Amino acid sequence: MRWMLIALCAGMSLAAFAQTAPAGGYVVGDAEFADAPSPQWRERTDRRAARNLANLQRAGALPSALGLAQTPVNDLQWPLRPVPGFDQFDYHGTKYFVDHDPRYPGFIQDYTCGTRTYDLANGYNHAGTDYYLWPFAWLMMDEGVVQVVAAAPGTIIEKDDGNFDRQCTFDGVSAANIVYIRQDDGLTAIYMHLRKGSLTTLPVGAHVAAGDYLGLVGSSGQSTGPHLHFELRDANGAVVDPRHGQCNAAPDRWAVFQPYEDPHIDTLSTHSAEPDQIVCGVVNGANVDDVPNYKSIFAPGDTLWVFASWRDQRNGEVTNFAILRPDGSAFAQWDFDLASQNLSSPFYSGTAFDWKYVLPAGAPVGTWQFKAVFEGQTYVRTFAVSAIDAGAAQHARTQVGANATRCRPLSGQKPPPGCP
Ligand SMILES: [Zn+2]
Incomplete structure (x- = not known):
């Protein structure tokens, strides 16, 4: 049957290839990268922000002379920025939107209903x-590669740093590192869960421009993984959802429209051994990190792991993969459909899978490509095959996360307990 399928497809201009089962994978579960401000902490923080705002207004220190609400502007800039030299296609997934259904618990409705x-x-x-870091979120947080930046110009009206930032549970009391900005348009923007010690040195009362550095993405406060919780309030404290949809009549406020589902490949990478992603940055009281086992220079005969991560992947959205030799000929070619994994949901906001190959003894030296085509877009990561294994030095990363919990839903198998 499979042979027939391949034979049929061979005559088509867009050749389809057999699926090669991944060696391992990871999907982001409901409980990951979630948050909930501790109620009393949030109340105290909101009160401080309101007091600071009142003081600044009295002092005439806000650009809007009287500090009154202005007409909201619809040009919010993207609130995250990778550091210079970051060389992947993207670095994030989008987890939860604003809940528009005031009833609780269990009554939820995002802006699209x-x-x-x-x-x-x-x-x-x-x-x-x-917005969460993806993949290898804890490592990205520790390396400080994604900054939180102001989405709109405004005045800092509250900030708090120094709080523990490897929180993975809701304990009811934990405080987050935060920046509150009274935007020049009259809205208040709240940037939450920032990394400990990373906040801007600008004081309360300082004015920032859109794109100005505020801190690093972290997991402080009640948060289950490194992410930015971006929240907008109007002058009366009511939540403003910057995404317009059937269940949110307010206008879209982003300068660049963000689709509800935004299927993209975030990263392609090559590795010496299977990458290990962790769920929490602390295990038994000790800090742990993801262990990606990155490697980009291989010798003939080496084992080659290729790894891809996606955001917003849905069953039926097929990725065409290829590993190409220096002359462009295909060393391997396969298709991947999330549906092949028989997971409990047809859609995940973050996914990652890896495949294992062995380079033959006669593998040609030169620049190889690991290539993927997904939703009409082509992604390429190059790696080298060299007669001398210069990649050995790349193994040096400490293997602190080797025993961390992992969720690897192998083909046809259920993930381990605690996994989605
Ligand atoms: Zn949140």
Whole structure:
């Protein structure tokens, strides 16, 4: 049957290839990269921000002389920025949107009337949008490669740093590192869960431009993984969802429209051994990190692991992979459909899978390509095959996360307990 399928497809201009089962994979579960501000902490922080704002208004220190709400502007800039030299295609997934259904618990409605949001039994309806680091979130956080930047010009009206930033549970009390900005358009933007010690040195009262550095993405406060919770409030404290949809009549406020589902490949990479992604940056009280086992220079005969990560991947969205020799001929070629993994959901906001190959003894030296075509876009990562294994030095990364929990839903198998 499979042979027939291949024979049929061989005559088509867009050749389809057999699926090669991944060696391992990872999908982001409901509980990952989630958050909930501790109620008392949030109340205290909001109060401080309101007091600072009142003081600044009294002092005439806000650009809007009287500090009154202005007409909201619809040009929010993207609030994250990778550091110079970051060489992957992207670095994030989008987890939860604002919950527009005031009832709780279990009554959820995002701006499209979908369910990419949540609420809690204590009456909390998710009030912001969550952007998480992906893949290898804890390592990216520790390397400080993604900055949080101001989405719009405004005045810092509250900031708090120094809080623990490897939180993975909701303990009811943890404080997040935060920056509150009273935007020049009258809205208040809240940037939450920033990395400890990373906040801007600008004081309360300082004015920032869109794109100005505020801190690094972290997991401080009640947060289950490194992400930015970006929240907007109007002058009366009501939540403003910057995404317009069937269940949110307010206008879209982003300068660049962000689709509800935004299927993209975030990264392609090559490795000496299977990458290990961790769920929490602390295990038994000790800091741990992801262990990607990156390697980009291989010798003939080496084992080659190739790894791809996606955001917003849905069953049926097929990725065409190829590993190409220096002369452009195909060493390997295969298709991947998330549906082949028989997971509990047809859609995940973040996914990653890896495949294992062995380079033959006669593998030609030169620049090879690991290539993927997904949703009409082509992604290429190059690696070298060299007669001398110069890649040995790249193994030096400490293997601290080797025993960390992992969720690897191998083909046809259920993931281990605690995994999605
Ligand atoms: Zn959030």
